[in-house]
Structures are given as C-alpha cells and as structure tokens.
Amino acid sequence: MTTARAPLIEARNLRKYFRAGVGLPFLAPRAPVRAVDDVSFVIGAGETFGIVGESGCGKSTTAKLLLLLERPTAGTIHFQDFDIAVATKDELRRYRASVQAVFQDPWSSLNPRMRVRRIIAEPILLNEPHRKKEIPGVVADLLRQVGLEETMAGNFPHEFSGGQRQRVAIARALALRPQLIVLDEPVSALDVSIRAQIMNLLKEIQDRFGMSFLLIAHNLATVRYLAHRVAVMYLGQIVEQAEAEELFTRPLHPYTQALIAAARLLRPGEEPPPVLSGDIPSPSAPPPGCRFSTRCPKAFGRCFSEAPAPRELAPGHRAACHLY
Amino acid sequence: MGEAPTGPVLEVKDLRTHLFTSRGVGRAVDGVSFALRRGETLGLVGESGSGKSLTCLSLLRLNPQPASRIVGGAVLYEGTDLLAKTDEEMRRYRGKRIALVLQDPMTALNPVFTVGNQIFEAIRLHQGARGSRLRKIAAEMMRLLRIPDPEQRLGDYPHQFSGGMRQRAVGAIALSGKPSVLIADEPTTALDVTIQAAYLEVLKEIQRRERLAILFVTHDFAVVARMCDRVAVMYAGKIVETADTWRLFDDPRHPYTVALLRSVPDVEARIERLYAIEGQPPSVFEPAKGCAFAARCPHAEARCHDEPPPDVPLEGGRAVRCWLFVR
Numbered sequence: 001m002t003t004a005r006a007p008l009i010e011a012r013n014l015r016k017y018f019r020a021g022v023g024l025p026f027l028a029p030r031a032p033v034r035a036v037d038d039v040s041f042v043i044g045a046g047e048t049f050g051i052v053g054e055s056g057c058g059k060s061t062t063a064k065l066l067l068l069l070e071r072p073t074a075g076t077i078h079f080q081d082f083d084i085a086v087a088t089k090d091e092l093r094r095y096r097a098s099v100q101a102v103f104q105d106p107w108s109s110l111n112p113r114m115r116v117r118r119i120i121a122e123p124i125l126l127n128e129p130h131r132k133k134e135i136p137g138v139v140a141d142l143l144r145q146v147g148l149e150e151t152m153a154g155n156f157p158h159e160f161s162g163g164q165r166q167r168v169a170i171a172r173a174l175a176l177r178p179q180l181i182v183l184d185e186p187v188s189a190l191d192v193s194i195r196a197q198i199m200n201l202l203k204e205i206q207d208r209f210g211m212s213f214l215l216i217a218h219n220l221a222t223v224r225y226l227a228h229r230v231a232v233m234y235l236g237q238i239v240e241q242a243e244a245e246e247l248f249t250r251p252l253h254p255y256t257q258a259l260i261a262a263a264r265l266l267r268p269g270e271e272p273p274p275v276l277s278g279d280i281p282s283p284s285a286p287p288p289g290c291r292f293s294t295r296c297p298k299a300f301g302r303c304f305s306e307a308p309a310p311r312e313l314a315p316g317h318r319a320a321c322h323l324y
Numbered sequence: 325m326g327e328a329p330t331g332p333v334l335e336v337k338d339l340r341t342h343l344f345t346s347r348g349v350g351r352a353v354d355g356v357s358f359a360l361r362r363g364e365t366l367g368l369v370g371e372s373g374s375g376k377s378l379t380c381l382s383l384l385r386l387n388p389q390p391a392s393r394i395v396g397g398a399v400l401y402e403g404t405d406l407l408a409k410t411d412e413e414m415r416r417y418r419g420k421r422i423a424l425v426l427q428d429p430m431t432a433l434n435p436v437f438t439v440g441n442q443i444f445e446a447i448r449l450h451q452g453a454r455g456s457r458l459r460k461i462a463a464e465m466m467r468l469l470r471i472p473d474p475e476q477r478l479g480d481y482p483h484q485f486s487g488g489m490r491q492r493a494v495g496a497i498a499l500s501g502k503p504s505v506l507i508a509d510e511p512t513t514a515l516d517v518t519i520q521a522a523y524l525e526v527l528k529e530i531q532r533r534e535r536l537a538i539l540f541v542t543h544d545f546a547v548v549a550r551m552c553d554r555v556a557v558m559y560a561g562k563i564v565e566t567a568d569t570w571r572l573f574d575d576p577r578h579p580y581t582v583a584l585l586r587s588v589p590d591v592e593a594r595i596e597r598l599y600a601i602e603g604q605p606p607s608v609f610e611p612a613k614g615c616a617f618a619a620r621c622p623h624a625e626a627r628c629h630d631e632p633p634p635d636v637p638l639e640g641g642r643a644v645r646c647w648l649f650v651r
Contacts (some may be wrong), residue, residue, distance in 0.1 A: 054516035055487070161604050191371040192543050196587035196600035203597075218516065225589035225598065245594060262521040263591045266549045268570040275522040279486045295518075 005044025008179060008212050009066065009099075014039045014075035016061050020284055033284045035061040037236035038075075043180065048206065048213040050227030050244065052220055052259070056283055057233040059216045063182050066214060067101055068092075097127045100173035104185035106165030110157040116143075116168050117153040123175045142171040145208075147201060163194035170201065177209070184216045199226060220263045224248050229316075232256045235291040236283055238310065242317035252319040255292045290322065298323060331403070332359035333537045334383070334422070334505050339397035341375075341382045343608065344390065350608035352378050352392065354561030357635075362504065363535040367552030367569065369543060371605055375561040376541045380509045383539075384418050385411075401505070420450050423498040427510040429490035433482040439493045440478030443500060450501035465496040470526050488519035492526065499530065506531075509541045524550050545588055549573065557581050560606055560616035563635075567642035577644045580617045615647065623648060 017032040036058040043049040051059045064070040066077065068084070077084040079098070082091050100123070103109040110119055120142055121135045131138070140150040146167040157165055166186065173181050186202065187195040203226065206213060217223050223230055224244055231241040232255065240253040251257045261273040276295045281287055287294045293303040302322050310320040337357050343350035353375045360366050368376045381387040383399050385406065399406040406417060418424075426432050433442060443462040447453050453461050459478070466474035469492040482490055491511060498506065508527075512520040524547065531538060540551050548555055548569060555572050557565045557580065565578040576582045586599035603620045606612055612619065618628040628647050636649040 054518065163604060191373075191605070193371055193584060193587055193601040194604065196589075196598040197602070199589070200598060200600050220517075221589035221591045224591055225595055248591060258518055260591055262517040263546055265546050265573070265590065265592070272521065272525065272550060275525055276518045277522075279488060279519070280516070 005047050007042045008045045008080070009043045010041075010078040011062075011066070012040050012076045012078070014062065014065055014077070015073045016058075016065055016070055017073045031284045033282075034236050034286065035283060036065065036072075037283075037286075039233075039236070039238050040075075041231055041238065041241065043212050043214060044229075045179070046206070046210045046212055047228045048215055048226050050215040050217065050223040050230040051233055051238075052217055052223045052230060053233035054218060054259075054280060056235075056280060058236040058283070059218075059233050060184055062233070063101075063184050063214060063216045066180075067099060067182055068096065093127070097123075097176045098179045099182065100176065100178040100180070101182040101184065102166070102169045102173050102186050105189050106157075106162055106169050107189075109169055110165055112157050114156075115153070116155055116157070116160075119157070119168060120153075120171045120175055123172060127176055138175070139171075142174055145174060145205065146171045147197075161194075162190050163197055166190060166198050167201065170198075170205065174205065174209070178211055180212045180214060182214045182216070185218070186215070187222060188217065188219060195222075202226060220248075220259060232259065235281065235286050237291060237320070238318075239292065239321070240317075240319040241310075242314075246314070246317050250314075250317075252313055252317065252324060253292075253321050254296050254298050254323070256319075258297075290320075332361050333402060334360040334539075335398075335400040336379075336383065337398040337400065339379065339382060339399065340395045341378050341387055341392050342395050343392045345609075347609050351561050351611055352608045353382060354611075355397070356558075356561075356563055357397075358556055358563065358566065360505065360537045360539060362537050363531065364554070365531065365538040365540050365552045367548045367555040368539060368541045368558060369545075369548060369555055370558030371543065373605055373608065374558040375608075376558050377509055379558075380424065380507045380539065380541060383507060384422055384424060385414055386418075386424070419446065419498070419503065420501040421503050422505040422507060423501060423503040425491075425494055425498045425506065425508045425511045427513050429487065429494045429514065430482065432494045433490060435482050438479050438481055439485065440480075443478070443493070443496050446497045446500040461500070462496075465500050466493070468499070468530060469493070469496045470522075471496070486519075488515055488523055491515060491523060495527070499534075502534075503536070505537045505539070507539045507541075510543075511540075512547060513542070513544070520547070521550075527551070545573070545585070557584070560611070561608060562616065562645060564617065564645045565643070568640065571640060571642060577638065577642070577649065578617075578646050579621045579623050579648070583620075583622075615645075 014036055015038055016036040017034050019032050020030040053059045065072050079095050117139050120139050124131055139153050143150050148167050187198050215227055227244045230244050230247045231238045234255050240256045251260055258276050278295050281294055289304045289306055290308050293299040308320045308322045310318045312318050313324050339353055339356045341353035343352050356379050370376045378387055382394050440462055443465060444458050447458055447461050462478060463474040471477060471489055471492050512523055542548060552569050555569050556563045559580050565581045576585055583601045587601055589595055601620055606616055614629045614631050615633050618624040633645050633647045635643050635645045637643050
C-alpha cells in the first residue's frame, strides 16, 4: 500500500531557519531558529498525509512552505513534473491554484466585510476570471457540497456559527478544484460536537473529489481518524513516519510512544504511564545528538552525541532512533 | 487546617446566572447543582457556551458584571452561603479557601513582574509572611509544583518560562493561600500533551497530600479519565448527567453524553466513520421550551419538546436529566 499512490508532491531535505531578531550592534548574532530542519516526505495523490507534533515542532512552518507562504532556506519541493524553486510564472500559478488551504481559526480566516458569495468566489475571480459568469451557480454548488444552504450566499461570516464558518472556508478551498488542500488544525478551534461533523465532511469531500490532504494537527486521535499516512515531528525533524494504522499500533520511536501514551484514555485503576521529564528544548539551540535525547526514557551513550538518521525499519515505516 | 467535616466542602444548589445584554436575557447558568467533597475531583464537561466557565466564576462571584448576574441558588462553602456574603467578606474566601486557575497562563501572569514577585504577593496576602520567610515559602510552593531550580527561577519573568512552567507558576500562586477547593477551568487546554500529562500528575500528587477538592473543567475526555473521580456533563446551562467517571464512559445514559462520547475519535481504535451530532447547541437567548437537547436528540418524543425534563436520580449516585428515565 505504501507506494500504491502516485506521488503528487515531494518535499526533499526541506529546511527553514528564521533569524532570531537582528540583535544589537557589537553583539554576536543570535542563533537562528531551526523551525524545519531537514524534512523529507511524499504526499500521494488522493491520500491524507498527517503531520503531528507539539507546539514548536515545525509542523505549521512545513505547511507554510508548501503553501509558498515561506521560502525554504534549503531543500526542494517537487510538484508533479516541476521543481517549485525553478518553476516558471505559469507553473507557479498552476501550483497556487492546485494547492489550497483551510486554517485553524474560522473567525480570522474569513474577511468579515465580505459576503460568503464573494469569499467563495474570490479564488475563481483571481485565477480564472473568464469563469466570472458561472460564479453564482458554482457558489451555490459549493455551498451544497459543504452542507450549507444556497440561500446563505448573501450572509456575512458573523452570521454563521464556528462549524458553519469552517464549512465556508472549505467551500472556498474547493472553488478551484485543487489537487491538495493543506488543513492546518482544521477542527481544533471547534466545539467537540461540531468536530465530528467537519471531520466527516472532509472525508466525504476527499471521497467525492479524490484530492490529497496535508493534515497538520496536534491531536493524535484526529490524525488517526483522518490520515492514511502520518509523520511525527519533534524540534523541526520527522522522527517517525508510517501508514497510520502501523504507526498507531506499532509506534517505534520513544517520542511517538510517549505521545500516544499521553493521549490514551486510561482504564479505571490503570496507572498513568511515566511522563516525559523536562520541557521541549529551544529550536534555536537543539541538543546535540538525537534531539529527543534530553527527554527520552531510553536514551543511551550514542544518543547524546550522534544524530540518528531515519531508516526504514519495516515496509513504509521509517524512524530515526538509535534503538533499532 | 482543621479536620474536614464529613459533608461536602462545597455544595452548589440550583445556581442561576443570567446574562443581561441588548439581545435579551440569556440563561447561561440555569439551575446547576452539585457537591464536592475533600480530596475528590469533579469534572465539569461541556461545549463552549454550555455555561461551565460562568459556573466557575459565579462560585467566586467573579462573573462579569453588569453583563451577568447571579439571580438564584446557593453556593455553600462548609455550610455558609457565599451568595449572602458582602463583597468585603467574599474577599476572604477568594484564594484563601477557594482558588481559581484559568486556561491561559500567559494572561494570568503579569508580564512586567517577576514570577517570584507574583507568588510573593499571594503569600503576603494569605499568610502574612515577610522578608526571607516569604522567599522561603515561595520557593517551597514552586518546589511543590515541581518547578526546577526554584530559588533561581523566582527572579525570572513569565516570558522566560515555558507554557507548562507558567501554568505551574499560576498553580503555585493559586495554592499559596492553602485553599481547600481549587476551581481549574481548562488548565491544560493550552498545554502540549506530554506537558499536560506531567502537569496533571503534579496536581494529583498535591491533591492527595492536601486533600484538595478540585472542580476540573475540560472538554477532553482523556484528561477526564486521568483526573476526575466523578463527571458532570453540562448542556445549555444545565447539568444533564452526573456519574462516576468510569460508569459514565462505560455506560452513558443521557442521549447527549452517548452522542458526545461517540463523536470523539480515539487514538487506540480505528474508526471508519464518527457519529456526528447534527445541528448545534441552542442559543442561551432562545431557550427551548422542553429539553434543550431535544432538537438534536435521536430519541426525542413529543413530551421532550414541550416540557423540561426533571433530574432523575439513578443507581450508584448517578443522575440524568432526561424524560427517557422517567417511568
């Protein structure tokens, strides 16, 4: 199953360093924040690729790199037959239309002064102005696809609930029939009873249109429910990646194991698993060796000096850990 | 600390806090009752707008005014009704007997004072300590919350603390009055899972030692399972079900609880399709005539739409507010 899907996007050795302030004259410049530090993955056509990790692990920066909202410090993004870094204007336009996004907060991602009709139509107006005449029909159809009433097209965002707003954001993302939708924490701002509605809607839309999703989330259960393949990030690096079922039933990296243990529903009388000690180190000064070594319960000599390279330990299952 | 009486340390009876806005009167907290014993954690679970945060604030009479007003009920702390106290008397309960921890540790701490300063303030107020004793108690409080190098970190500013450490600092402030009740409103929601697990463990350890009663507000069932002895589920301003944590998980009775538990994905199970509760919670400004959940309930009958259901006591100290259980 691992390579059954044709690759849509391939990210290779992606890095994104942010300069930490300009610093004062006469002072040595501060170390850059290594938000994304050598990350490689492939997103197959029609699949949901999940990136899970805690705050500061670089998952949202990775999403921004794919959305071309940030330029990589190093590394390449291949889309279909071209490399983004050297793409022509025309190719880039094609890319931008093919890769859409749904963000976490539907209160800030929709322009409060635009009617829903305009919000949904904007990507078409900008990218395919010749389709202007079709817009009323297209908007009505998109609203139906996301489970809203056509009559709502004239409303403003504030007239909608959080769940409905997220549906509007999804309709906008669908407007150009993209091949990839980047979902950056698409349900975490929503109420518990609304989350299931939106997660089910995302699944239905993928079944109907067959596009790929890049799902960024911190909630493991959400990722398990939606993703076909999952990468776990820690301090700017992917520590483990595998098919979702494989990753959640046979996690290999101690960090993945700890994440799953911390998110499990404990049975009555069950002792909580040992908690990870310490805090997540700063991404501007990652520990030498394995970045997880400062908190890893299984760390031994080599972990503190030598960074483990990701290796394929089972078919399609890669982990970067000296234990194996 | 005297020996605890056998009764509950905090008992809330039919608490009603209404909102008064240009949109009309909203029954945000609409007849909430529960009891909390020493050493026990009661989870308060519900969606945003269900009234759980306003319930918490109302217990300390910190509900926003004049936007909201407590219009009825009683909040009994060791038998005395806090709602009958003057504002001046009420100050002796806040922090000293009942402490409050909120979701966002960054807004709870003042960014221009050191963490130590803010802990000192609470200790000075509640324990009257001064000088080197103040420092000693503050360092002890930080040690209690497992903040590493407490003496040194007293001089740090909040921005020098990580999220998890900030929430511990807030905890140190909250517990410095040696309260017997802690109201924790989503204290772990802003924390990462691994940091959250460590925080919950510290909190439990302190609870065991001090026999602290905790009202723990959350919407995360994994946190409920780790932290709470009993759970109260809130919907539209009312508690619709109360049960021991594991009875609630294994055998939920109220259709809302059943639906809510089925709509949450599980890290440990492969789920093909989640159950989704259709529609959305009602507005507090347009209360339903009957049961507030009736419009979304798969089992609703005619009666559910017309008449509010009573609170039905069931076996094992549990209770459910639903017509299905009225015989």
